[in-house]
Amino acid sequence: MKQWNFLQVSIHLRDLDRASGLLWNLGTQGIEEQHLKTSKVRIKAYFDAASDIRTLTQKFKFQCASASLPLHSISSKTEIERDWFKKWREQVNPFAVGQRFYLIPCQEPANPIPEDRFPIRLEPGMAFGTGTHETTQLCLESLEQYLLPKRDFLDIGTGSGILAIAATKLGARRVVACDVDPVVIRIARANAVINRCASKIKFVLGEITEIGNSRFDFLVANLTLEIVEESLFQMLKRLRPGGWLALSGILDRQLPQFNRRLRETSLIFQERKKKGEWICLVLRRGQGG
Numbered sequence: 001m002k003q004w005n006f007l008q009v010s011i012h013l014r015d016l017d018r019a020s021g022l023l024w025n026l027g028t029q030g031i032e033e034q035h036l037k038t039s040k041v042r043i044k045a046y047f048d049a050a051s052d053i054r055t056l057t058q059k060f061k062f063q064c065a066s067a068s069l070p071l072h073s074i075s076s077k078t079e080i081e082r083d084w085f086k087k088w089r090e091q092v093n094p095f096a097v098g099q100r101f102y103l104i105p106c107q108e109p110a111n112p113i114p115e116d117r118f119p120i121r122l123e124p125g126m127a128f129g130t131g132t133h134e135t136t137q138l139c140l141e142s143l144e145q146y147l148l149p150k151r152d153f154l155d156i157g158t159g160s161g162i163l164a165i166a167a168t169k170l171g172a173r174r175v176v177a178c179d180v181d182p183v184v185i186r187i188a189r190a191n192a193v194i195n196r197c198a199s200k201i202k203f204v205l206g207e208i209t210e211i212g213n214s215r216f217d218f219l220v221a222n223l224t225l226e227i228v229e230e231s232l233f234q235m236l237k238r239l240r241p242g243g244w245l246a247l248s249g250i251l252d253r254q255l256p257q258f259n260r261r262l263r264e265t266s267l268i269f270q271e272r273k274k275k276g277e278w279i280c281l282v283l284r285r286g287q288g289g
Contacts (some may be wrong), residue, residue, distance in 0.1 A: 010041070023043070061074065139220055
């Protein structure tokens with residue numbers, strides 16, 4: 001079994017979104033939340049075993065101090081991944097997202113499934129995208145609102161594959177999902193098999209440049225601000241005129257910085273969705289762009 005370093009942090013509930021945002025920006029591969037009986041919450045953030053956990057701990061402490069974010073406690077440890085699987089299955093019950101999706105842990109029977117919702121079964125592994133995080137939910141809500149049937153769809157940084165799977169449920173004609181982590185691609189492909197849509201999704205290991213020059217009607221990227229900014233030009237190259245782009249993994253306070261980058265493009269603002277301190281921007285490419 002693969003080993004993972006993790007930071008375990010206790011904070012006040014009101015600081016959960018800010019602390020999670022700092023951990024994602026540090027490169028965490030997944031976050032587990034445990035709400036305590038008090039107003040505190042315990043966060044466990046997983047990092048690759050090759051990471052320098054001492055340096056990450058110091059960086060996180062410094063960033064929290066700079067943001068005036070008090071920490072009640074912080075510790076680090078190494079853990080094997082099967083423990084994370086077990087805890088996720090035990091703690092997460094089936095739940096609805098948006099108006100059309102119903103997310104189910106892989107081993108949960110979840111009977112009966114609401115007739116008016118698409119079920120998505122997940123075995124997240126160490127991939128981001130269990131559906132519990134605000135950014136994943138915002139992206140799912142954007143898909144159900146803007147993705148029309150028989151359209152071509154690209155999921156950049158697919159994680160657990162949840163968004164690509166959702167696109168097939170909504171009737172997308174062609175679905176491509178890419179990620180730079182081979183373990184993540186394996187997990188996403190397994191989830192597609194569980195949801196009986198593996199033949200409808202092409203999984204690509206690598207950056208967006210690895211998918212070639214194909215164009216799509218809808219692109220989604222649930223990443224971080226830095227990666228979104230770096231990849232924005234490549235996204236535009238693969239977005240058809242009139243196509244939709246949903247971007248998340250961005251904190252609300254980061255929006256002014258990102259707006260400056262957006263002004264350099266031909267993208268047209270459509271909507272800003274928000275949960276907690278996280279946002280999802282829905283943009284559209286001009287018909288002549």
